[in-house]
Amino acid sequence: MSIISxxxxxxxxxxxxxxxxLAFWFLLALAASIWLAAQFxxxxxxxxxxxxxxxxxxxxxxxxxxxxxxELFVREFDRRYSLTSLTYPRPRQLxxxxxxxxxxVLILLLLALAGLLVAGMVALVGQSYEQTTxxxxxxxxxxxLLFIALDLFVITGVAALLSVVASTPSFILIGxxxxxxxxxxxxxxxxxxTTDAYLVSNAExxxxxxxxxxxxxxxxxxxxxxxxxxxxxxxxxxxxxxLLLVGAFAYGVxxxxxxxxxxxxxxxx
Amino acid sequence: MRRYFGLILALTVLGAFHLSTxxxxxxxxxxxxxxxxxRVVVSAPVQLLLYAGDRFLGAxxxxxxxxxxxxxxxxxxxxxYLIRAHRVVSQLNACHEDNYYLGNALLTWGGAQxxxxxxxxxxxECRFWDEFPPFFHGVNLFFFxxxxxxxxxxxxxxxxxxxxxxxxxxxxxxxxxxxxxxxxRMALAYLTQEREQSNDPKLREMLGxxxxxxxxxxxxxxxxxxxxxxxxxxxxxxSELLRTGILDTFPTDPLRLGYEFVDxxxxxxxxxxxxxx
Numbered sequence: 001m002s003i004i005s006x007x008x009x010x011x012x013x014x015x016x017x018x019x020x021x022l023a024f025w026f027l028l029a030l031a032a033s034i035w036l037a038a039q040f041x042x043x044x045x046x047x048x049x050x051x052x053x054x055x056x057x058x059x060x061x062x063x064x065x066x067x068x069x070x071e072l073f074v075r076e077f078d079r080r081y082s083l084t085s086l087t088y089p090r091p092r093q094l095x096x097x098x099x100x101x102x103x104x105v106l107i108l109l110l111l112a113l114a115g116l117l118v119a120g121m122v123a124l125v126g127q128s129y130e131q132t133t134x135x136x137x138x139x140x141x142x143x144x145l146l147f148i149a150l151d152l153f154v155i156t157g158v159a160a161l162l163s164v165v166a167s168t169p170s171f172i173l174i175g176x177x178x179x180x181x182x183x184x185x186x187x188x189x190x191x192x193x194t195t196d197a198y199l200v201s202n203a204e205x206x207x208x209x210x211x212x213x214x215x216x217x218x219x220x221x222x223x224x225x226x227x228x229x230x231x232x233x234x235x236x237x238x239x240x241x242x243l244l245l246v247g248a249f250a251y252g253v254x255x256x257x258x259x260x261x262x263x264x265x266x267x268x269x
Numbered sequence: 270m271r272r273y274f275g276l277i278l279a280l281t282v283l284g285a286f287h288l289s290t291x292x293x294x295x296x297x298x299x300x301x302x303x304x305x306x307x308r309v310v311v312s313a314p315v316q317l318l319l320y321a322g323d324r325f326l327g328a329x330x331x332x333x334x335x336x337x338x339x340x341x342x343x344x345x346x347x348x349x350y351l352i353r354a355h356r357v358v359s360q361l362n363a364c365h366e367d368n369y370y371l372g373n374a375l376l377t378w379g380g381a382q383x384x385x386x387x388x389x390x391x392x393x394e395c396r397f398w399d400e401f402p403p404f405f406h407g408v409n410l411f412f413f414x415x416x417x418x419x420x421x422x423x424x425x426x427x428x429x430x431x432x433x434x435x436x437x438x439x440x441x442x443x444x445x446x447x448x449x450x451x452x453x454r455m456a457l458a459y460l461t462q463e464r465e466q467s468n469d470p471k472l473r474e475m476l477g478x479x480x481x482x483x484x485x486x487x488x489x490x491x492x493x494x495x496x497x498x499x500x501x502x503x504x505x506x507x508s509e510l511l512r513t514g515i516l517d518t519f520p521t522d523p524l525r526l527g528y529e530f531v532d533x534x535x536x537x538x539x540x541x542x543x544x545x546x
Contacts, residue, residue, distance in 0.1 A: 040333040042469045044366040048329055055326035133366065133399065177321075184322030192314040192360060221322060230325075231364060233398065 006098020017071045038125035046126035053118035073163040136232030157255030183220040218251040310353040313360040328362035363395035378479040382413040403427035478523040485520030489535040
């Protein structure tokens with residue numbers, strides 16, 4: 001059997017698990033929050049709308065990833081469907097790659113739809129007020145979305161590993177969100193602790209030990225380059241962006257490979 | 270009795286807990302110093318964790334909170350809240366346009382010029398293309414800090430960035446250093462213009478109050494000038510204005526901060542606050 005049929009199975013499972021209604025409610029909430037957020041801004045409604053749109057995408061899509069992978073792996077093992085889907089002549093790798101690709105296809109499609117919706121909403125809320133600084137809805141916007149896609153890919157890798165090793169579904173949720181939270185915030189917290197040194201005692205050594213995290217976590221916070229789109233200038237693109245991209249991509253691929261390897265030797269009771 | 274031994278033991282120990290609570294709790298917060306009153310502003314690194322590592326979301330939500338909740342506040346504990354909130358937004362996203370604009374309008378003109386200028390300075394640095402933060406900052410430096418040299422330096426930054434009125438900004442800087450500008454008149458014109466430009470009724474009302482405050486200061490200074498030309502000596506105490514009948518009453522400040530008479534001239538009174546830096 002080819003990989004296509006594995007992907008198709010994965011897609012069918014996700015659609016049966018009401019993925020479409022989940023996507024619909026997500027997009028509705030996204031549009032509503034952009035519109036509401038723009039009402040609160042006196043001088044830059046389009047910028048704030050775009051900003052909140054990015055935030056919602058980055059908050060909710062990891063949750064969608066977790067729900068998808070729970071459906072595609074954990075439920076499969078729970079319901080003993082794996083007794084048929086992992087029968088001998090079919091290599092387990094194929095099953096794994098097919099399912100992960102199905103999840104990635106769905107999540108990237110949803111990201112693209114959300115991107116279109118955000119662009120439309122920003123154009124809509126931007127009509128009411130002529131901003132001095134326009135938002136960059138061309139190249140900067142697309143690049144920001146691509147960087148978000150990479151961020152989601154890394155999170156998918158970690159979630160896939162957790163869903164292969166986890167014995168309870170909620171562990172995937174907690175583990176993935178814990179990872180995303182730590183990877184997205186540690187670099188910025190290290191920066192901010194220089195200004196708010198009174199928060200922790202001995203802030204300097206705390207900062208240094210926190211900075212050690214960069215050896216085990218990718219800097220997903222740096223992948224958030226939305227300022228290029230918010231203020232329509234490439235100056236905010238980090239100068240070492242190729243390395244950042246390569247590093248994050250390698251991290252995601254490594255976790256996927258590890259997950260595939262573990263699944264290959266997993267014993268099902 | 271033996272059957273219930275475990276239960277009784279548990280209840281007894283629970284009773285000890287209850288007793289200790291009753292003994293320690295006397296109805297007041299444990300750390301009375303720490304509860305200053307006023308609204309809570311969470312510090313920037315903690316906000317970052319609360320908003321899932323998303324500093325932009327934190328900045329936006331905090332800015333909305335200021336725009337909504339900060340509107341009717343003027344002095345006392347609420348002002349401290351405003352200052353901390355604007356500072357936190359400026360740390361999370363220094364480029365936030367609403368934050369520097371509101372921060373300038375509310376903090377600087379509400380008696381907390383140091384903090385307003387700090388927000389503007391960060392905005393000048395972050396928004397490297399925008400001429401308004403350095404313009405506001407320069408005007409503030411001239412009007413509040415009485416530092417024409419620094420004001421001119423920063424107005425020159427604004428002139429470099431400006432697209433259409435670079436020449437006017439440079440001229441303003443030169444006139445400031447030459448001492449050709451009555452600072453209060455200029456400030457009033459600029460405040461009125463800022464009020465006209467605003468499309469938010471609440472902000473208009475607040476800027477209106479600040480303009481009235483400034484008009485009060487101009488009245489006081491005019492009265493002083495009239496007194497000095499009339500009697501040929503400098504004013505020693507503001508009450509002389511009332512005694513000689515030049516003023517019927519002192520102007521009232523809608524922000525309730527008032528004015529002060531320092532070294533022979535009237536000034537806007539500054540707000541004094543103790544805050545962690």
